Amino acid sequence: MKSLIKLLCFIFILCVTSTFAQQPNKSFEIRDGHFWLNGNQFSIYSGEMHYPRVPMQYWRHRLEMMKAMGLNTVTTYVFWNYHEESPGKWNFSGEKDLKKFIRTAQEVGLYVIIRPGPYVCAEWEFGGYPWWLQKDKDLEIRSDNKAFLEQCERYINQLAKQIIPLQINHGGPVIMVQAENEFGSYVSQRKDIALEKHRIYSHKIKDLIIKSGITVPLFTSDGSSLFRGGSIERALPTANGEDNIEVLKKTVNEYNGGKGPYMVAEYYPGWLDHWAEPFVKVSTEDVVKQTKVYLENGVSFNYYMIHGGTNFGFTSGANYDKNHDIQPDITSYDYDAPISEAGWATEKYNALRDVFQKINGEKLPDIPKPNKVIRFSNVRFSKTTSLFDLINEKKPVNSQKPLTFEDLNIGNGYILYRRKFDKGQKGKLEIKGLRDYANVYINEHWKGELNRVNNKYDLDIEIKAGDRIEILVENMGRINYGSEIVHNLKGIITPVKINGIEISGNWEMFPLPFNQFPKYHHKQKDITQRSPILYESEFNLDETGDTFLDMRKFGKGIVFVNGRNIGRYWSKVGPQLTLYVPGVWLKKGKNVIQVFEQINDSTVTEISSMDTPILDQLVK
Structure with missing residues (x-):
C-alpha cells in the first residue's frame, strides 16, 4: 500500500510539473523604448x-x-x-x-x-x-x-x-x-x-x-x-x-x-x-x-x-x-x-x-448583438405625497446655524433647512455659501430658486412674524477637477443673511440622503404647485429590455426603478431629457418606479419610456 501511495504521489508531482512547464512565462515590460509582451x-x-x-x-x-x-x-x-x-x-x-x-x-x-x-x-x-x-x-x-x-x-x-x-x-x-x-x-x-x-x-x-x-x-x-x-x-x-x-x-x-x-x-x-x-x-x-x-x-x-x-x-x-x-x-x-x-x-x-x-491579420469577431429594447406608455402614478408631509413626520437636527452635509454625516442627496421667525423680515435673502441648488419656501409655499450654476445666490423675500422659512438644498455633485477640489463641502456652508444681517439661532435640519427611496404614507389630497413631491407607480411587464424614461414633462429630481437610483434629471434645462434603465434591472411582472420631483410646476400624472435616448436638446 505504501508503495502504491508513493507511486501515485510521484505521478501527481510529475503531472503538475509537466503542466507548469507547458505554460509559457507571461510578462509585460518597458525596455529599449518599447512595450514588450511575452518577449x-x-x-x-x-x-x-x-x-x-x-x-x-x-x-x-x-x-x-x-x-x-x-x-x-x-x-x-x-x-x-x-x-x-x-x-x-x-x-x-x-x-x-x-x-x-x-x-x-x-x-x-x-x-x-x-x-x-x-x-x-x-x-x-x-x-x-x-x-x-x-x-x-x-x-x-x-x-x-x-x-x-x-x-x-x-x-x-x-x-x-x-x-x-x-x-x-x-x-x-x-x-x-x-x-x-x-x-x-x-x-x-x-x-x-x-x-x-x-x-x-x-x-x-x-x-x-x-x-x-x-x-x-x-x-x-x-x-x-x-x-x-x-x-x-x-x-x-x-x-x-x-x-x-x-x-x-x-x-x-x-x-x-x-x-x-x-x-x-x-x-x-x-x-x-x-x-x-x-x-x-x-x-x-x-x-x-x-x-x-x-x-x-x-x-x-x-x-x-x-x-x-x-x-x-x-x-x-x-x-x-x-x-x-x-x-x-x-x-x-x-x-x-x-x-x-x-x-x-x-x-x-x-x-x-x-x-x-x-x-489585423485575422478577421475580427462579429459585432455582438445589441440588447433588447422595450418601451411602455402611460404608467399612472398611484401614490403621491408632498415632501413636507414626509418631513413633518421626522425629528430634526437643531443648531444655532445651518450645518453642512458633512456636519450631518451624509454624503449626497438633500437637506431641508427650516427656521421659524418671531419677528417679520423683508428684504434680500442671501446665501453666498449655497452648495448647490435650492428652492425657498415660506410656510411650505414656493417663493423662488437659488442656483449655483447660474451664480444666483439671493432672493427678495418677505417674512411675517410666526412664518417658517424652508430651504431645500441639493448637492449636485462634488467638484472633480482642478484646484477647487479642495473646497467641496455641501449644503449651506456660510451664514444665511437677510439685508446683510446673519440669521442665526433655532435652525432645524432634515437630512435626506436618499440612499433608498423614503417610505411614506400616501395622502389623498391636493398638493400645492411648486411643492416638492414624491410619486410612485407599479406596473407589469411581459418582457424585459433596456429602455429610456421620458422625463420631458418633469422639472428636476431623481428616479428610482425597483429600488435602484438610476440618476438625476433636470428637464427644465437639458440637454439630457431621458434616463437610461438597463433591462437587467427590470423584472417580468411587477415593477416599481419612484420619482422625487423638486420643481413640480406642472401637473404630471403618469410616466412613459422610449426606445431611443434624448441627450442633446437644450431647453431655453
Whole structure:
C-alpha cells in the first residue's frame, strides 16, 4: 500500500510539473523604448470603460464590443469612494467585483490597465475621494499630508489585494497601473505650493503602490505641456489628448531618458457634458483620421471613452469655472463614444472597426448583438405625497446655524433647512455659501430658486412674524477637477443673511440622503404647485429590455426603478431629457418606479419610456 501511495504521489508531482512547464512565462515590460509582451514588441490599442458605470451583467457584452472593434486592451479607473462605502467598510463584491471585471476581460481576450488614482477625475463625484475625508480638519487631499497619505495607503493596500493575483506575471491580464492622475494640471493650478513639495507627494503615491506589492510597470498621465509637474521617476510618462506626434515624442523623450515607448493614455473620441450646456460631439472623420496617425507612427493609445455608460445614483461629479461657479455633469456618460450609453455600435464604432480590420491579420469577431429594447406608455402614478408631509413626520437636527452635509454625516442627496421667525423680515435673502441648488419656501409655499450654476445666490423675500422659512438644498455633485477640489463641502456652508444681517439661532435640519427611496404614507389630497413631491407607480411587464424614461414633462429630481437610483434629471434645462434603465434591472411582472420631483410646476400624472435616448436638446 505504501508503495502504491508513493507511486501515485510521484505521478501527481510529475503531472503538475509537466503542466507548469507547458505554460509559457507571461510578462509585460518597458525596455529599449518599447512595450514588450511575452518577449515580443507590443502596441497598446485600448479603450476606456468604467465598470461602475455599466451593470455587471453587461460587462462581457461591452468588452466583446471592444474586442470586435479591434482593440487588445481595456483601461478602467478604480473609484475609491465606490468601494469604501463608509469609513473602513470595503466592498468588492457583486456590482463592485473588480476581480470579476478583470477576469471577464481576460476571458474575452483583452489585457487590462488599471488607473487607481487615488485621484481619478473622470467626471465622478469628488474625483473618486470619499466625501468624509473632509471631516478630518488635519487632512488635505492631494498633498504631502500625513493624514491624507495614511488614508491613501489604506485604499491602495485594499486595491492591491484585488490586482496582485491578476497581474500578468501571475497569469492574469493586468499589464500596467497608473500612479496618481493628471497631477501636472493640478500642480499648474496650485502655485501656492512649491513644485518640489508637489513632487514629494506624487512620488510617495508611487512608493505606496510599489510597497503594496504591485509589480507591473507604472505610468503617469498628463497633458504634454504639464510633464514637469506630473511626471514621476521610474514611471512611463504618457500624454493625454496629444495629437501632434513630434510634440508627443519630444516631450516623452525629455522625461523618459530620450526614448519611448510613446503612448496617449487619453485620446478623446467624444467629450463630457454638463447640465444647461450643449451636448458635445466629435466627428467620426476626425477620430478616424487621428487614429490612423497614431497607427502609422507606432503610437500606443487609449480611447477615453470607448464606452462611457451612466452616472447612476449620485455618482456624477462637477467641474468649476469662474463664470458658472459649478458645472454639474449630466447623468448620462454617453460621451459621444464609439459604443453608446446602451452599448450600441455607432457610426464612429463601425468606421474605427474598418480601420482596425485593415491592420489585423485575422478577421475580427462579429459585432455582438445589441440588447433588447422595450418601451411602455402611460404608467399612472398611484401614490403621491408632498415632501413636507414626509418631513413633518421626522425629528430634526437643531443648531444655532445651518450645518453642512458633512456636519450631518451624509454624503449626497438633500437637506431641508427650516427656521421659524418671531419677528417679520423683508428684504434680500442671501446665501453666498449655497452648495448647490435650492428652492425657498415660506410656510411650505414656493417663493423662488437659488442656483449655483447660474451664480444666483439671493432672493427678495418677505417674512411675517410666526412664518417658517424652508430651504431645500441639493448637492449636485462634488467638484472633480482642478484646484477647487479642495473646497467641496455641501449644503449651506456660510451664514444665511437677510439685508446683510446673519440669521442665526433655532435652525432645524432634515437630512435626506436618499440612499433608498423614503417610505411614506400616501395622502389623498391636493398638493400645492411648486411643492416638492414624491410619486410612485407599479406596473407589469411581459418582457424585459433596456429602455429610456421620458422625463420631458418633469422639472428636476431623481428616479428610482425597483429600488435602484438610476440618476438625476433636470428637464427644465437639458440637454439630457431621458434616463437610461438597463433591462437587467427590470423584472417580468411587477415593477416599481419612484420619482422625487423638486420643481413640480406642472401637473404630471403618469410616466412613459422610449426606445431611443434624448441627450442633446437644450431647453431655453
